[in-house]
Amino acid sequence: MKPEEMIGKVLREGHTTGATAAGAMKAAVLAMRGEFPKTVTVLSPQRQEIVIPVDHAEADGEKGCATCLKDAGDDLDCTNGTPIVVTVELKREPGMELRAGKGVGIVTRPGLQVAVGKPAINPGPQIMLRYVYEEFFTKDDGIIVTVSIPKGEELAKQTLNPSIGVKGGISVLGTTGIVKPMSEDAYKRSLAPQVPVVWASGFRTAVLCPGRIGENAAKIMGIPEGAIIETSNFIGFMMEQCIARGFDRMLLIGHMGKLVKVASGSFHTYNRNSDGRMETMAAYAAMNGASPAVVKEIMDCNTTDGAAIIIHREHLDMVYGQMAERAQVRSERYIFGKAKVGVIFAAMDGTIQAMSSHAKEILEENKWIIH
Structure with missing residues (x-):
């Protein structure tokens, strides 16, 4: 289902990867006992019952294995329909041991909810798996639980896992066991863990990039990949996350099409929420002497790249620096002056179109050199 088809529709909830894994674990244990139900009931971390096919x-x-398919409901989740396979085998030592099978990532950097070197199975899913253990075993019983997601390594390329230090597959996630369709909050929560990872890596300047163009520009400029944080459209939210962590320096690097919106005071840049790009560019062109005809020509453009052709033709390229400076002012105002924010406009090829005054200062402070 496409996003536009979901507007006004009552959406079906789904199950998290963690709930699905717990269901597969319970089915595997039951199989060891000779039982093969079509559905199993597991408990969420809040002890709510969830039925998993x-x-x-x-x-x-002494080994059981079961597969449950991730059902994300009507949420646009790349893991929807993915097989989650759990193997349970007995061991002599008491307790439950969790292992990452094929397609489940391993944490390689500090700052996440799971320790370095451990399977990327978050605390919520771990609680659900433990509930299954406690339902069937005593504390003196020992089992090894291996969670596998055969398609996980490929799916991880569609997530932030590579950038936050989860290698070899995806994470097993979920705080309630239930997926809320099209949840903006869930998307924000998926972005937020980047912030403590960058902080734990020793960086004290957060480099915020709405998309790949900004990331490419940052790398071309010599900025370490470990300092880069993807914001998607939630620029304001991610700035707030950085402030909460303790960052007092931020660089905002991205394509003009996104950051012109910040210059106009928009910090949620999804086009259905904010789109004053042409109005902003036309206003700055007019401020620098553009004729009414040129202003109208800019207003008639569909993209900022199209407007840039007109601006260059009219020798008005100074507007980029002015807009970057304005985006800097707006950003620092948004976070009540709690951090210094520099803004850099990047072109499609990663080259720099404009840089605000604080961006230059922050680059010099970090000894990041523009190549």
């Missing part, structure tokens, strides 16, 4: 289960001696 079982796709397949089998057992061989």
